[in-house]
Amino acid sequence: MSERLVATAAELRRRVDGWRSAGPGVGAGAVGTDPGAGGGAVGFVPTMGALHAGHLSLMRRARAECPRVVVSIFVNPRQFGPTEDFGRYPRTLEADLRLCAEAGVDAVFCPAPEEVYPPGFQTTVSVGPLTRRLCGLDRPDHFDGVTTVVARLFGLVRPTHAYFGQKDYQQASVIRRMVADLALEPEIVVCPIVREADGLAMSSRNRYLSADERQRALALCRGLERAQERFGAGERDAAAVTAALAEQLREAGAAVDYAAACDPVDLEPVARLESGTVLLVAARIGATRLLDNHILE
Amino acid sequence: MSERLVATAAELRRRVDGWRSAGPGVGAGAVGTDPGAGGGAVGFVPTMGALHAGHLSLMRRARAECPRVVVSIFVNPRQFGPTEDFGRYPRTLEADLRLCAEAGVDAVFCPAPEEVYPPGFQTTVSVGPLTRRLCGLDRPDHFDGVTTVVARLFGLVRPTHAYFGQKDYQQASVIRRMVADLALEPEIVVCPIVREADGLAMSSRNRYLSADERQRALALCRGLERAQERFGAGERDAAAVTAALAEQLREAGAAVDYAAACDPVDLEPVARLESGTVLLVAARIGATRLLDNHILE
Secondary structure, eight states, X not given: OTTTEEOOHHHHHHHHHHHHHTSSOTTTTTTTXXXXXXXXOEEEEEEOSOOOHHHHHHHHHHHHHOSEEEEEEOOOGGGSOTTSSTTTXXXXXXXXXXXXXXXXXXXXXXXXXXXXXXXXXXXXXXXXXXXXXXXXHHOTTHHHHHHHHHHHHHHHHOOSEEEEEXXXXXXXXXXXXXXXXXXXXXEEEEEOOOBOTTSOBOOGGGGGOOHHHHHHTHHHHHHHHHHHHHHHTTOOBHHHHHHHHHHHHHHTTOEEEEEEEEOTTTOOBOSBOOTTOEEEEEEEETTEEEEEEEEOO | OXXXXXXXXXXXXXXXXXXXXXSSOTTTTTTTSOOOSOTTOEXXXXXXXXXXXXXXHHHHHHHHHOSEEEEEEOOOGGGSOTTSSTXXXXXXXXXXXXXXXXXXXXXXXXXXXXXXXXXXXXXXXXXXXXXXXXXXXXXXXXXHHHHHHHHHHHHXXXXXXXXXXXXXXXXXXXXXXXXXXXTOSOEEEEEOOOBOTTSOXXXXXXXXXXXXXXXXXXHHHHHHHHHHHHHHTTOOBHHHHHHHHHHHHHHTTOEEEEEEEEXXXXXXXXXXXXXXXXXXXXXXXXXXXXXXXXXXX
């Protein structure tokens, strides 16, 4: 275990450089083509720990596509608002390391805060207007925190591929945009949502839910299933479908932050549903804010 | 000439990938050590064209240190304020290309604006508080424009080394900070100010000056020389020296934006001068804003 755990950027760089120099040259084919699972491919799964089956699916995908896989575990203070759950965010390092070992991860980067944000750190990466809608309305500085830490982690890790979950759909879209705009090297791979047996999207925050809240939280996935059914039956009116979705959430006692139908790339709201339109919901069940989404098919 | 000129990022990437794969693996030694003039080193000199002897010194340094050298020529609209000289900024492409050829540059990247900022581009890289003092007071969005375009150009070019002139001291400090914070690959090399025979710091904007203004512009370098003399004679009071410097500029009919004595890394103002303190001036001679600086020795 201790050999897999890496605490400093310098030690991580030493290892990754060794792995990458075993493969093809830097950025080979990085513009518009898939570098594929070349000899020097390094897959990266950035996480905040509290790992679950969703994270595991990212690690497995990385493992399948890249000869080397790095997971980072860092609860990033800059992506939490002042009234949010940074302090009580679940920290389960031992179990996380076990899961990484089982998944065959080569290095788990667990940096101290001052390794990520050394004295004098003062750079921010912002993506807008993509970050100002949906979750950005309720969490104004959240995405700047995400893009800044992901950009820095990309710099420290230097992966060829990076893996994100579709559950945080807007986050994945924002990362894709940042990577395109700054011409960063890693190919971004977005993996399907992993769900509990009853349909609830996996999330580290699910463990905040009481038994009753856990039951009511099913309204998110049930609402999205119902919306898919209506779309399958011919409904194309986005406003009608999102209003029904929000109503279904409220009936379960959820406070709805949004229920939206959007273009899958720029997340602009759409008026007419079509195959590929993404439905996104954010709702609070008690004190816990949950996300889910579904791409209409 | 046509072979050296590159208009698209895709073509540039093709060439740079070929050069880099001829050398050692990606980022070898990039944390804290100088990768040196390795076989795969690619030096990069980002410019806005209107090249002069200052740029030439950057190209020569890059040429001496790296087997391959890329120069970019792009007048970046995002680093000009709405009332600034973007429209009339000198464009001298033919002469620039000749100079690059003479300097033995391997590729001159002259992208169209939509190659640098394609549709949907929406990412900003900001460094603060370093960008909010000195020039940042008069040009509030200037440095965001610089850091964003430099970050994107670093992504498009993927250099191992990048060369900047000390004449734009604050800019070089901001770039260094961005590169450290985002753990970007290129080593930043800052080259000494190149001056005309009479001492005026080389600048593309010098060609705006009338004969009379050209004469009065010497107050910047003369003022800095006088400050160095006073420091050499034992003066340590920053306020006294910068006040005299500003007065000397005003006597030449310059409008002084600032005359400051600062820490050489974070550009915080200092009260007491010491060896290594940087003196920086920005002043307008007629409609032309000029910069100069000097590190006390």
